[in-house]
């Protein structure tokens with residue numbers, strides 16, 4: 742049987758379902774992610790065709806940069822999605838998934854830009870000062 746995972750925003754207007762395995766979680770500590778979430782962005786990723794969406798009329802997109810857009814619920818404000826321009830995959834915030842999610846932390850990126858009020862967890866996964874090395 743194929744793996745399925747579901748999740749939703751805080752108010753429930755937006756629901757999503759994914760099929761197939763989920764990528765390990767990338768935690769991004771850049772200033773854009775910090776400001777959007779108040780802490781850092783922790784997201785898995787799936788190919789666009791492996792995700793179905795309900796409540797799309799409530800979904801808003803914000804472009805913090807030319808590189809990517811950030812999807813959030815316009816009713817409750819939950820941050821949900823991140824998508825690089827023209828990408829075949831979409832990042833989904835790990836915290837939006839119904840529990841147990843089965844998700845596993847994979848890496849921390851842009852650690853050099855992290856907020857000064859918390860410490861990185863000693864979780865044994867790579868911590869990169871900027872983006873992940875191109876080969877990874």
Ligand SMILES: [Zn+2]
Nearest residue numbers: 750752814817
């Ligand atoms: Zn909502």
Ligand SMILES: [Zn+2]
Nearest residue numbers: 769770771774
């Ligand atoms: Zn970021």
